Amino acid sequence: MPVTAHGLPADIQDQALLVLRLAMRALSCPAAGILSLTSEGEVISLRTAGAVPALAVATIREIASSENGVILEPPEAGGWSIAGIPLSYGSARNDVLVACSSPGDPFDDSQIPALRDLADSACAMGVVSSSPVPRGMPGDTAGRIEAARRLNTLIGPDSAQRPRSLGLLRIDIDHLARLNTHHGWDVVDTLIAQVATRIRTAVPADSLVARYGGGSLAVITPTDLSATNTRSSVVAILKQMNAPFIVGDLEIRLSVSLGWAMYPMDGDTPDDLRSAASAALSQAVREGGGHEQRANVELTRSYRAARTLEQDLSHAVHHDGLHLTWLPTIETGSETVVAFEALSRWDRPGHGPVSPDLFVQCAEEAGLIEALDSWSMTSACRAAVGWPQPLRVCVNISPVWLSNGRLARLVEHVLQETGLAPERLQIELSEHRSFGSSRIAHQELSRVRAIGARIALDDFGAGFSSLNRLGTLPIDQIKLDRSFVQRLGGDFRVDEILGATLRLASALGVSCCAKGVETERQLAFLDAHGCDEVQGFLLGQPVGDRLMPLTA
Ligand code: C2E
Numbered sequence: 001m002p003v004t005a006h007g008l009p010a011d012i013q014d015q016a017l018l019v020l021r022l023a024m025r026a027l028s029c030p031a032a033g034i035l036s037l038t039s040e041g042e043v044i045s046l047r048t049a050g051a052v053p054a055l056a057v058a059t060i061r062e063i064a065s066s067e068n069g070v071i072l073e074p075p076e077a078g079g080w081s082i083a084g085i086p087l088s089y090g091s092a093r094n095d096v097l098v099a100c101s102s103p104g105d106p107f108d109d110s111q112i113p114a115l116r117d118l119a120d121s122a123c124a125m126g127v128v129s130s131s132p133v134p135r136g137m138p139g140d141t142a143g144r145i146e147a148a149r150r151l152n153t154l155i156g157p158d159s160a161q162r163p164r165s166l167g168l169l170r171i172d173i174d175h176l177a178r179l180n181t182h183h184g185w186d187v188v189d190t191l192i193a194q195v196a197t198r199i200r201t202a203v204p205a206d207s208l209v210a211r212y213g214g215g216s217l218a219v220i221t222p223t224d225l226s227a228t229n230t231r232s233s234v235v236a237i238l239k240q241m242n243a244p245f246i247v248g249d250l251e252i253r254l255s256v257s258l259g260w261a262m263y264p265m266d267g268d269t270p271d272d273l274r275s276a277a278s279a280a281l282s283q284a285v286r287e288g289g290g291h292e293q294r295a296n297v298e299l300t301r302s303y304r305a306a307r308t309l310e311q312d313l314s315h316a317v318h319h320d321g322l323h324l325t326w327l328p329t330i331e332t333g334s335e336t337v338v339a340f341e342a343l344s345r346w347d348r349p350g351h352g353p354v355s356p357d358l359f360v361q362c363a364e365e366a367g368l369i370e371a372l373d374s375w376s377m378t379s380a381c382r383a384a385v386g387w388p389q390p391l392r393v394c395v396n397i398s399p400v401w402l403s404n405g406r407l408a409r410l411v412e413h414v415l416q417e418t419g420l421a422p423e424r425l426q427i428e429l430s431e432h433r434s435f436g437s438s439r440i441a442h443q444e445l446s447r448v449r450a451i452g453a454r455i456a457l458d459d460f461g462a463g464f465s466s467l468n469r470l471g472t473l474p475i476d477q478i479k480l481d482r483s484f485v486q487r488l489g490g491d492f493r494v495d496e497i498l499g500a501t502l503r504l505a506s507a508l509g510v511s512c513c514a515k516g517v518e519t520e521r522q523l524a525f526l527d528a529h530g531c532d533e534v535q536g537f538l539l540g541q542p543v544g545d546r547l548m549p550l551t552a
Pocket residue numbers: 327342343344345355356357360372373376396397398428430458515516517518535536537538542
């Protein structure tokens with residue numbers, strides 16, 4: 001039966017041709033086309049590139065009903081094969097994307113992921129009028145609700161007949177923020193749809209695949225699926241992510257982290273099963289991405305403890321449950337106090353004091369760090385305004401502020417609200433953490449400096465690319481890491497490194513503060529080598545407001 005050329009509306013002809021050319025490139029084949037089967041049972045051609053052979057109605061039907069793409073073998077040895085995938089998910093019309101191999105060079109199943117990406121691109125580019133969200137793939141909020149409903153029906157308190165087993169899989173696309181930064185939201189939305197499509201091909205047909213929002217998805221397996229078979233699906237999902245994703249003319253590689261839990265072994269209520277799968281997912285993410293992790297008792301217990309810690313911390317941050325202590329900074333030459341560093345403290349009700357290292361990390365992971373740092377900066381500046389002498393006030397800020405592009409605005413706002421002179425405020429950013437894009441970090445720190453506040457690179461020498469940052473970022477002070485200072489006098493290499501760093505800082509016009517000074521010997525070395533300022537228990541421990549020598 002000949003293919004009838006009906007064409008597509010003029011406004012999407014170009015996009016359609018682009019998709020076809022991409023298909024020919026991705027599958028290294030001479031022809032591709034968008035064909036359709038009308039309700040009258042006629043095969044029509046909407047757009048072609050290269051010579052697409054006439055295809056039978058049965059062939060189009062087979063492709064249209066395949067959902068996830070199909071490779072059709074050549075009718076005889078040495079002939080061409082067809083790779084096809086439906087385009088109009090759930091619509092009445094049967095549009096399909098087909099690619100035709102060179103004679104004697106048939107396609108194989110490894111080309112299906114690329115085909116699926118092309119179908120998703122066609123949807124995203126508006127070539128297909130229907131929704132790019134495949135059947136059984138509810139959108140973000142709907143996905144969560146539907147997954148909750150399914151779990152409740154199957155294993156909730158009122159469930160009539162509980163299954164023998166059931167798997168819940170939680171899947172997160174790794175480094176989503178970076179993908180968003182590099183490619184933008186539109187591309188990432190298409191990527192998430194493609195990831196979902198690939199997941200659907202890796203799990204049993206009756207599974208529910210649901211979007212949880214962002215780059216997070218969940219799968220509820222069919223009832224009675226064994227742990228062994230669930231694990232096979234898990235492995236298949238990870239394998240599906242190996243092939244690159246194609247969005248427009250981009251070829252993108254990504255990985256996912258996957259946590260999974262089995263009913264009833266890992267959790268026998270919807271809540272318990274969800275916690276167990278989330279705990280396993282957190283662990284998989286911690287392992288750096290591209291991993292799977294099954295739930296276990298220990299992971300679930302510590303996950304629950306972390307969630308309670310987050311809730312308590314959130315309450316403390318938003319309801320005045322934190323306070324500051326003050327660590328003096330001494331000018332080495334004059335031995336006078338020139339600054340106080342504000343250090344947050346949290347006395348957790350029912351538990352006692354929590355180490356700042358622990359709760360700062362918890363705040364970063366729980367999305368509370370902006371609230372915590374805003375509180376500490378505002379409280380510190382407000383206190384400093386009341387000091388009888390105009391000493392510097394140093395505030396620790398998480399480097400996540402650099403990537404969110406809001407640090408300068410916060411500084412400006414706090415200075416305005418408290419009336420502190422800008423040059424009295426020093427912002428400290430720890431080297432232990434990534435600063436994200438150095439271009440954005442530079443831009444944000446320059447803005448802070450333009451306001452008049454100072455910037456210190458904290459824990460210098462212990463973290464990420466110290467010299468690079470020193471050479472590129474606008475910095476007023478480096479604070480030498482405590483671990484170096486404490487090894488002074490014990491290892492000649494440490495003495496050499498510290499001596500050289502002090503000379504380097506002086507040559508660059510950057511002031512130097514040594515942290516963690518605990519002995520007279522360390523102090524004498526630092527003084528002799530021109531270290532401008534020192535902090536440490538030898539010179540003063542952090543003190544609460546009431547013991548502050550400066551409180552008016
Ligand atoms: P940091 O900026 O390095 O602060 C100095 C830390 O070293 C403080 O620990 C202080 O008690 C300790 N220290 C000072 N001198 C000595 C010494 O001679 N020997 C020893 N062994 N330790 C000394 P702390 O209070 O536990 O703070 C830990 C970290 O928590 C701080 O390290 C800072 O990076 C972070 N932090 C504290 N408050 C905040 C905050 O409000 N926001 C953010 N983002 N981070 C904060």
